[in-house]
Amino acid sequence: MRHRDSFFRFALATALLLLCAASAFSADTPLTKITIAVKNHLGRPVDGATVVVTFVQGRSIIKFGKQIHTTYNLRTNQEGEAKIPSIPQGNIRVLVSAKGYQTFGEVFPIAEAEKTVDVTLNPPQPQYSAH
Numbered sequence: 001m002r003h004r005d006s007f008f009r010f011a012l013a014t015a016l017l018l019l020c021a022a023s024a025f026s027a028d029t030p031l032t033k034i035t036i037a038v039k040n041h042l043g044r045p046v047d048g049a050t051v052v053v054t055f056v057q058g059r060s061i062i063k064f065g066k067q068i069h070t071t072y073n074l075r076t077n078q079e080g081e082a083k084i085p086s087i088p089q090g091n092i093r094v095l096v097s098a099k100g101y102q103t104f105g106e107v108f109p110i111a112e113a114e115k116t117v118d119v120t121l122n123p124p125q126p127q128y129s130a131h
Helices: 002-028
Strands: 031-040 050-058 061-063 066-068 071-075 081-088 090-097 104-110 114-121
Touching: 031 050, 031 090, 050 081, 071 081, 090 114, 104 114
Parallel strands: 031 114
Antiparallel strands: 031 081, 050 071, 050 090, 061 066, 090 104
């Protein structure tokens, strides 16, 4: 019985320590909520576009001794928007692809609590022949 009680005390103390560390860490790390607004070259929203948002550089998140790479894979809604919940502030890479349009990719510096990133997709370039 003594071994079981000491194990539970150790587990409880470890859990409390991790919880305190996580709450202190989350209060220290600034996060941002991002909305990606995707439109075509005519200004109309693009429905169903694939949006990949990756945290590239800035204040990295480390939990339990491992660095966490934050990446979101989403699709735009009928208004052409994809909403990412909380991601660390810093440089964020946005990749957007949709059928019938050129793929868009760019790195944006994000330092605000909420940000809307406007993306314009262009039609594909015509094919060229060397013959």
